[in-house]
Amino acid sequence: MTRRFVLDTNVVSDVIKSHAPVVNHLKASFRAGDTLILLPPVDFEIRRGLTYVGAHRQILIYSEHLRPELAWEALTDDDWITASMFWIENRRQGKTHRIWIF
Secondary structure, eight states, X not given: OOOEEEEOHHHHHXXXXXXXXXXXXXXXXXXXXXXEEEOHHXXXXXXXXXXXXXXXXXXXXXXXXXXXXXXXOOOOHHHHHHHHHHHHHHHHXXXXXXXXXX
């Protein structure tokens, strides 16, 4: 059974910066056939941040290598509500998640 991962801005940023544990996790997910999802707000934050600091090499990595490999989805209002409850429940348990599984 394949899984669906929604990536947040920190995960995408870590991949662009070649942070080995995150890159390895994503590579394993690709090999497993998992769906890696990029949301419009994350795309906005990545492009805004990289453009602001003039990170041309990272923009290229993101735009030409990472972004095309990710599924593009917009979440519904119900998805956002579910995600917020997931975050609250896990945060209260002392857990933090940078990749959400749906």
